[in-house]
Every structure is written in C-alpha cells, then in structure tokens.
Amino acid sequence: xxxxxxxxxxxxxxxxxxxxxxxxxxxxxxxxxxxxxxxxxxxxxxxxxxxxxxxxxxxxxxxxxxxxxxxxxxxxxxxxxxxxxxxxxxxxxxxxxxxxxxxxxxxxxxxxxxx
Numbered sequence: 001x002x003x004x005x006x007x008x009x010x011x012x013x014x015x016x017x018x019x020x021x022x023x024x025x026x027x028x029x030x031x032x033x034x035x036x037x038x039x040x041x042x043x044x045x046x047x048x049x050x051x052x053x054x055x056x057x058x059x060x061x062x063x064x065x066x067x068x069x070x071x072x073x074x075x076x077x078x079x080x081x082x083x084x085x086x087x088x089x090x091x092x093x094x095x096x097x098x099x100x101x102x103x104x105x106x107x108x109x110x111x112x113x114x115x
Contacts, residue, residue: 054076058072058076066110067109067110070103070109071100071103071104071109072100074099074100074103075096075097075099075100075103076096078092078095078096078099079092079093079095079096080092082095082096
C-alpha cells in the first residue's frame with residue numbers, strides 16, 4: 001500500500017493539473033487566443049473528438065455473426081438523422097442510445113429473422 005503522504009501528494013497534483021487546464025484559457029491574453037493554430041484547434045477539435053468516440057464505441061462490434069452489427073448501425077443512423085433534423089445533440093444521443101438498448105437487450109432483431 002502507498003504511503004498516505006504519497007497519495008495526498010498525488011491527489012493534490014492531479015487536482016492542480018485539472019484546475020490549471022480548466023482556468024488556463026481564461027488567464028491567457030486575448031492576443032494569444034487569436035493565433036491561427038489555436039483558432040484551427042478550436043474549430044476542428046470537437047468534431048475529431050466525436051469521431052474518435054464513435055470509432056472507439058464501434059471498434060468491438062461483431063459484424064461477422066448475428067445480428068451483424070445491426071443494432072449499432074440502426075442506432076447510429078438514427079442519431080445522425082435526428083441530429084441533422086433537429087440539431088439537438090442531447091435528443092439525438094438520448095434517442096439513439098434508447099433505441100440501441102431496446103434492440104440489444106430485447107434481441108428483437110435476432111428473433112424477427114430467427115437468428
């Protein structure tokens with residue numbers, strides 16, 4: 001077991017790093033934030049992060065056995081369609097997750113096609 005002082009030091013270091021990364025953008029001068037590289041990161045990073053989350057979520061999807069990733073594909077299609085229609089991330093992600101859970105937990109796709 002680690003020494004109590006070592007654990008306290010670790011917790012304080014992680015808390016300090018978290019606080020620093022949260023408040024640093026507010027402490028930096030405005031001129032630095034007008035940098036073209038920072039502006040490019042600001043505009044492109046959210047889409048890249050979402051793409052990484054989608055890839056990570058679907059990386060272990062079984063596509064060679066029944067139901068061949070159909071629950072994931074249907075839920076992802078619904079998320080994309082709802083988001084393009086309503087432009088509400090909470091709605092599209094919530095409804096897509098609910099559809100996936102219903103399809104996955106009930107096994108309705110395997111029972112419909114007798115798989």
